[in-house]
Amino acid sequence: MAWNRDQMAARxxxxxxxGYYVNLGIGIPTLVANMIPEGMTxxxxxxxxxxxxxxxxxxxxxxxxxxxxxxxTITELPQTSYFSSADSFGMIRGGHIQLSILGGMQVDxxxxxxxxxxxxxxxxxxxxxxxxVAGVPRVVVVMDHREKGGDxxxxxxxxxxxxxxxxxxxxxTDLAVFEIDRRGxxxxxxxxxxxxxxxxxxxxxxxxxxxxx
Amino acid sequence: MAWNRDQMAARxxxxxxxGYYVNLGIGIPTLVANMIPEGMTxxxxxxxxxxxxxxxxxxxxxxxxxxxxxxxTITELPQTSYFSSADSFGMIRGGHIQLSILGGMQVDxxxxxxxxxxxxxxxxxxxxxxxxVAGVPRVVVVMDHREKGGDxxxxxxxxxxxxxxxxxxxxxTDLAVFEIDRRGxxxxxxxxxxxxxxxxxxxxxxxxxxxxx
Amino acid sequence: MSRKIYPDAASALAGITFDGMTVMSGGFGLSGIPENLIxxxxxxxxKNLTVIGNNVGCDHHGMWLVLxxxxxxxxxxxxxxxxxxLESRYMSGEIEIEFNPQGTLxxxxxxxxxxIPAFYTRTGYGTRxxxxxxxRQFPNPDGTLDWYVMETGLVADISLVKAWKADTxxxxxxxxxxxxxxxxxxxxxxxxxxxxxxxxxxGELDPNQIHTPGIFVQRLIKGPSxxxxxxxxxxxxxxxxxxxx
Amino acid sequence: MSRKIYPDAASALAGITFDGMTVMSGGFGLSGIPENLIxxxxxxxxKNLTVIGNNVGCDHHGMWLVLxxxxxxxxxxxxxxxxxxLESRYMSGEIEIEFNPQGTLxxxxxxxxxxIPAFYTRTGYGTRxxxxxxxRQFPNPDGTLDWYVMETGLVADISLVKAWKADTxxxxxxxxxxxxxxxxxxxxxxxxxxxxxxxxxxGELDPNQIHTPGIFVQRLIKGPSxxxxxxxxxxxxxxxxxxxx
Numbered sequence: 001m002a003w004n005r006d007q008m009a010a011r012x013x014x015x016x017x018x019g020y021y022v023n024l025g026i027g028i029p030t031l032v033a034n035m036i037p038e039g040m041t042x043x044x045x046x047x048x049x050x051x052x053x054x055x056x057x058x059x060x061x062x063x064x065x066x067x068x069x070x071x072x073t074i075t076e077l078p079q080t081s082y083f084s085s086a087d088s089f090g091m092i093r094g095g096h097i098q099l100s101i102l103g104g105m106q107v108d109x110x111x112x113x114x115x116x117x118x119x120x121x122x123x124x125x126x127x128x129x130x131x132x133v134a135g136v137p138r139v140v141v142v143m144d145h146r147e148k149g150g151d152x153x154x155x156x157x158x159x160x161x162x163x164x165x166x167x168x169x170x171x172x173t174d175l176a177v178f179e180i181d182r183r184g185x186x187x188x189x190x191x192x193x194x195x196x197x198x199x200x201x202x203x204x205x206x207x208x209x210x211x212x213x
Numbered sequence: 214m215a216w217n218r219d220q221m222a223a224r225x226x227x228x229x230x231x232g233y234y235v236n237l238g239i240g241i242p243t244l245v246a247n248m249i250p251e252g253m254t255x256x257x258x259x260x261x262x263x264x265x266x267x268x269x270x271x272x273x274x275x276x277x278x279x280x281x282x283x284x285x286t287i288t289e290l291p292q293t294s295y296f297s298s299a300d301s302f303g304m305i306r307g308g309h310i311q312l313s314i315l316g317g318m319q320v321d322x323x324x325x326x327x328x329x330x331x332x333x334x335x336x337x338x339x340x341x342x343x344x345x346v347a348g349v350p351r352v353v354v355v356m357d358h359r360e361k362g363g364d365x366x367x368x369x370x371x372x373x374x375x376x377x378x379x380x381x382x383x384x385x386t387d388l389a390v391f392e393i394d395r396r397g398x399x400x401x402x403x404x405x406x407x408x409x410x411x412x413x414x415x416x417x418x419x420x421x422x423x424x425x426x
Numbered sequence: 427m428s429r430k431i432y433p434d435a436a437s438a439l440a441g442i443t444f445d446g447m448t449v450m451s452g453g454f455g456l457s458g459i460p461e462n463l464i465x466x467x468x469x470x471x472x473k474n475l476t477v478i479g480n481n482v483g484c485d486h487h488g489m490w491l492v493l494x495x496x497x498x499x500x501x502x503x504x505x506x507x508x509x510x511x512l513e514s515r516y517m518s519g520e521i522e523i524e525f526n527p528q529g530t531l532x533x534x535x536x537x538x539x540x541x542i543p544a545f546y547t548r549t550g551y552g553t554r555x556x557x558x559x560x561x562r563q564f565p566n567p568d569g570t571l572d573w574y575v576m577e578t579g580l581v582a583d584i585s586l587v588k589a590w591k592a593d594t595x596x597x598x599x600x601x602x603x604x605x606x607x608x609x610x611x612x613x614x615x616x617x618x619x620x621x622x623x624x625x626x627x628x629g630e631l632d633p634n635q636i637h638t639p640g641i642f643v644q645r646l647i648k649g650p651s652x653x654x655x656x657x658x659x660x661x662x663x664x665x666x667x668x669x670x671x
Numbered sequence: 672m673s674r675k676i677y678p679d680a681a682s683a684l685a686g687i688t689f690d691g692m693t694v695m696s697g698g699f700g701l702s703g704i705p706e707n708l709i710x711x712x713x714x715x716x717x718k719n720l721t722v723i724g725n726n727v728g729c730d731h732h733g734m735w736l737v738l739x740x741x742x743x744x745x746x747x748x749x750x751x752x753x754x755x756x757l758e759s760r761y762m763s764g765e766i767e768i769e770f771n772p773q774g775t776l777x778x779x780x781x782x783x784x785x786x787i788p789a790f791y792t793r794t795g796y797g798t799r800x801x802x803x804x805x806x807r808q809f810p811n812p813d814g815t816l817d818w819y820v821m822e823t824g825l826v827a828d829i830s831l832v833k834a835w836k837a838d839t840x841x842x843x844x845x846x847x848x849x850x851x852x853x854x855x856x857x858x859x860x861x862x863x864x865x866x867x868x869x870x871x872x873x874g875e876l877d878p879n880q881i882h883t884p885g886i887f888v889q890r891l892i893k894g895p896s897x898x899x900x901x902x903x904x905x906x907x908x909x910x911x912x913x914x915x916x
Contacts, residue, residue: 019429021641043595043641047773048699049848051639052595058909064702064899065835065849071700072905078629079595081636082847084854084882085699085725086781089774090540093792094613096641112797122758123770125750126800131774134794135541165797232674234886256840256886260528261454262603264884265840272661277457277654278590278604284455285660291874292840294881295602297609297637298454298480299536302529306547306786307858309886325552335513336525338505339555344529347549348786378552537790543809543819545782545790564788567826567861574788581812601879616812634846635880 001195002145002174010035011172011191012101012142016042023047023092023132025102026070028142032101043079045097047128049088052080069128089128093135100136102129104143104168106158109207111168111182113141114160126163133164145173145204152206154178176201178209188212214408215358215387223248224385224404225314225355229255236260236305236345238315239283241355245314256292258310260341262301265293282341302341306348313349315342317356317381319371322420324381324395326354327373339376346377358386358417365419367391389414391422401425430596430646431625435466438619438645442584443472446499450535450582450611451479451489455508455657458604459488460588460621462649467586468492474499478535478580480528480607484508487655493521502580504528508657527555530577532610537579539613539642546574585615588649589638592622593629596643597636605637612642619645623652675841675891676870680711683864683890687829688717691744695780695827695856696724696734700753700902703849704733705833705866707894712831713737719744723780723825725773725852729753732900738766747825749773753902772800775822777855782824784858784887791819830860833894834883837867838874841888842881850882857887864890868897 003011009031016022016036023045024032033053036042044053046068053068054075062073083091091097106114113133116126133139147153154171171178177191187209192201198211216224222244229235229249236258237245246266249255257266259281266281267288275286296304304310319327326346329339346352360366367384384391390404400422405414411424432438449467453459464483468491475498482501483490485508492498494511500522506512515521526534527549537545546564550556551573560576587608590601598620600608612618620643677683694712698704709728713736720743727746728735730753737743739756745767751757760766771779772794782790791809795801796818805821832853835846843865845853857863865888 045641046848048702049851051641052633056905056907059906062901062904062906063847064901065847067700067702067848067901067903071702071902073901073903074905076633076847078627079593079597079640080633081597081639082634082845082850083636083639084850085773085777085852086855089777090536090613091639091641093541093774093778093794094539095541096613122762123768124752125748125770126772127750128773130772130798130800131794134792134796135774162798258886259603261457262606264886265878269660269662271664275656275659275661276602277656278602280455280457280603280656280658282454284457284657286656286658287660289602289878291872292838292842292885293878294842294884295600295605295879296881296884297605298528298532298607299610302532303781303785303858304884304886306529306533306549307784308786309784309858335517336523337507338503338525339527340505341528343527343553343555344549347527347547347551348529375553533785533787540778542778542790542792543817545787547787564823572788578809599879632880634844635877 003193006031008142008172008174011177012140015099015140015170016040020098021045021051021096023097023100023136027103029101029103047088047092049083049085050080052077089131092131095135095137097136099138099140100132101140101142102132104141106153106155106160107141107168107171108155108158109187110184111166111180112158113163113168114158115163117161119161129163133167138169139167140170140172141168142172145175150204152204154205154207156206186210216406219244221355221385221387224390225353228312228353228383229253233311234258234264234309236310236313236349240316242314242316260301260305262296262298263293265290302344305344308348308350310349312351312353313345314353314355315345317354319366319368319373320354320381320384321368321371322400323397324379324393325371326376326381327371328376330374342376346380351382352380353383353385354381355385358388363417365417367418367420369419369421399423430643431594432645432647435462435621435647436469438647439463439466439470442617443470445472446474447472447583448476448478450585450614451477452587452606452608452611453488454480454603454606456484456488456655458588458600458606458608460586461488461653462621463586463619464489464491468495468497473497476500478502478582480504480531482506482509482512484657485510502526502531504531532607534577534580535610535614538581539610542579544576544578546576548572548574551575580614582615585611585618587612587618587620589620589622591624591626591631592620592646593626593631595628596620596640596646597631598622598638598643599631599635600637609638612638617644618642621647621649623649675888676839677890677892680707680866680892681714683892684708684711684715687862688715690717691719692717692828693721693723695830695859696722697832697851697853697856698733699725699848699851701729701733701900703833703845703851703853705831706733706898707866708831708864709734709736713740718742721745723747723827725749725776727751727754727757729902730755747771747776749776777852779822779825780855780859783826784855787824789821789823791821793817793819796820825859827860830856830863832857832863832865834865834867836869836871836876837865837891838871838876840873841865841885841891842876843867843883843888844876844880845882854883857883862889863887866892866894868894
């Protein structure tokens with residue numbers, strides 16, 4: 001009665017378009033890299049300074065000078081280019097990456113996103129998340145619909161410190177897909193996960209939305 | 214009774230120090246490149262994107278992709294590096310070039326410099342001059358002391374549109390050398406050209422100065 | 427992604443030029459200018475152009491061709507010497523020129539491409555360049571204050587750049603001082619078109635040594651020929667005794 | 672100009688460290704960190720340091736050594752995970768951390784090196800990062816307005832960077848994603864010290880392909896050895912049938 005991680009990633013992969021340059025966050029978004037449709041060219045950016053990210057290396061072929069933004073060892077492709085962090089975030093801030101898919105702790109109906117800190121807990125830092133949501137023209141968030149305790153994570157207004165204000169275009173949860181108007185035009189429910197009913201969804205969603213299934 | 218162009222350039226060359234990175238303007242400053250003392254390492258920057266500028270090429274070896282800021286064909290040296298105009302002026306604006314030697318139309322006793330336009334005449338543009346005087350920590354101006362009509366070009370206040378305000382540290386003319394305090398502390402006469410008397414200099418200098426010969 | 431490659435300059439510009447558009451063009455003087463794309467821009471006939479670049483060609487070369495064809499309304503440049511038509515049209519008021527210090531122009535273009543709407547620079551403070559602009563003080567590391575001018579980022583509808591080599595993905599490498607304004611201009615175009623002397627396969631350029639990543643290049647052509655006009659040929663005599671250099 | 676070359680990390684730092692100084696250090700995680708210079712910084716004993724970099728090492732590696740030696744007062748970073756001492760000292764208030772978005776941090780360092788005292792960015796608007804900072808609107812190309820935050824340039828008393836190769840003039844080339852913050856940090860130090868894996872003669876590096884021109888490097892060492900610790904070794908199994916890759 002809900003999508004699993006792979007199904008959520010598969011739904012996110014439908015947002016890819018041929019020729020896109022894309023930045024994928026840690027967690028479920030990383031799975032999208034394995035779901036690029038056959039025949040579609042998608043170039044992955046890693047914000048530590050690389051375009052054209054390849055798969056993990058074969059055992060024994062790892063290179064400490066070649067890691068992704070999650071600090072995992074990776075490989076290069078024939079079209080790869082490397083550049084500095086300043087150039088990398090110039091690319092991001094300047095709107096040259098077409099799509100960013102990342103995880104979230106909370107999203108609200110104005111497109112605000114919180115995904116970097118919980119007051120009272122250790123703050124690790126925002127890394128590149130604030131730059132990505134501020135700079136990339138289309139931002140897709142993939143997250144569980146509810147907290148472990150059952151509370152909605154899709155809210156009228158985020159309660160956690162924000163990563164960005166009015167930055168989310170599409171929210172994919174394990175229960176549904178919502179289109180969000182960054183400029184305050186509201187939220188449309190466009191898809192329900194297999195076996196999820198509208199009543200069930202309403203019961204566990206704090207944000208307001210119109211139905212456009 | 215006055216220095217010629219080569220003598221002015223030779224005096225400017227005395228401002229070079231071992232290990233300096235230097236930008237030389239068009240005209241008399243260009244001559245300084247041939248006067249670097251034996252055994253002293255000075256690296257010349259060309260603001261169109263090159264460090265380590267070499268001499269003019271031998272006839273027939275010119276390369277259209279290798280020019281200096283004056284658009285003359287030049288050569289590279291073993292230590293040469295090329296970079297973009299943004300990186301070049303980052304270097305200049307960031308204060309990394311130790312010394313800039315350039316020509317002037319007018320200098321005044323507060324260290325203001327005018328060398329890019331004359332109202333009513335065709336304006337060609339300031340090129341990189343405003344960036345150089347604003348960014349380089351030590352600016353030496355080399356110019357004739359007087360207009361062709363005999364009027365002083367070292368003034369109480371520049372009358373031509375400025376290239377920079379409070380930017381000149383040292384003024385070398387065909388008659389004398391002046392140290393200028395950019396922060397308004399006044400002007401000191403430190404040298405007279407061979408055969409020039411203090412009275413002669415005073416008679417053709419509008420700017421105030423103290424004598425520290 | 428060979429879909430980036432167009433057969434020639436005219437087809438690379440087809441369908442994207444329009445009257446009143448802003449065009450950036452790389453080059454310093456005539457070094458590193460997109461000479462084939464500029465001819466295609468002239469042939470496109472697009473009018474009332476705002477042209478941004480360090481220079482606007484020199485007589486009979488480069489962007490001068492577009493100027494002479496009465497297509498330019500406004501110019502942003504740092505230096506426009508050696509261009510008699512521009513001089514006369516500027517003096518007569520037919521063309522507007524906004525003079526920018528060279529480093530400020532380079533930085534404004536970089537800022538535009540990097541999503542920075544404005545920045546502060548010491549360059550031009552107290553001069554005509556600062557007139558009408560915001561100025562303010564910032565502290566130096568030693569606590570003294572200096573005055574700075576606010577300058578804004580620049581973007582273009584179309585950017586034209588010239589590189590030495592490209593791969594089919596649009597990764598670019600420039601040669602010597604022909605690099606100049608091209609890398610920043612490549613980042614600041616809504617559509618960037620590159621012309622190069624040679625197109626190679628992905629993997630033939632060192633990934634460590636790409637000057638402009640392919641993400642910035644939407645269209646690409648191999649120029650059929652390069653004149654590479656030299657504005658100021660300056661040489662020194664070869665020493666008589668020297669046989670091998 | 673071989674006077675830039677020092678015999679080892681300790682001598683390269685001798686006489687220039689002082690209590691209360693600001694140090695920038697390149698690297699992303701443990702990739703591309705100046706590991707030998709960091710050890711020398713620890714051994715220098717300089718205290719009350721402000722350390723600027725994307726991270727502050729991770730347990731037992733990199734800048735963690737300086738942290739564990741009680742030399743750090745304040746940190747500017749974008750991410751400080753995988754570092755238990757820093758966590759506990761931050762929670763107890765012993766160390767101040769100023770969190771910067773990664774791109775803002777990179778741009779602030781570039782700005783500092785390029786003589787830009789401040790710039791505007793959309794990053795962080797409406798978040799804690801913007802608290803206490805100036806915000807203002809700038810127009811988009813389509814005329815709509817967006818909000819931006821003013822961020823200031825950063826400079827350091829000493830910058831420590833790690834490159835792959837250098838020539839004796841201090842021209843640097845980085846390798847793959849070990850480049851990261853190193854090029855900007857090299858420009859933002861009053862004194863910049865580079866450590867490299869190999870020092871070659873001038874002319875052995877392609878002048879077209881220098882990542883950091885020698886003007887930014889005041890001191891240079893060849894590191895005696897490189898551990899290059901990997902934080903997250905991630906591999907895929909080699910297909911059984913595959914003999915040659």
